[in-house]
Amino acid sequence: MFAASRCADECASKPAPDMLSELMEELGANAVDTLVIGDTVHDLQMAAHAGVQAVAVSHGAHPRGDLVALAPLACLANIDELTLWLARNA
DSSP: OOSOOOOTTTSOOTTSSHHHHHHHHHHTOOGGGOEEEESSHHHHHHHHHHTOEEEEETTSSSOHHHHHTTOOSOEESSHHHHHHHHHHHO
């Protein structure tokens, strides 16, 4: 269930921060209270460009090492690890 969404047809695509910035504005969120969960370097770069922390999940298109190089809060192997990480840290 999603409160809002953005795609490249609606604004500049990742790694530009536009998708995230527009969503935060629409939802009344700020960068400090926002967390990006991504499985590509583009997701993590978008988060950084918007001043938002990110968590990587390494089952996507890009190698784990490329994700880790962008310094996410964590780089997790799968959705189960993400679920546990969120329960402990959110």
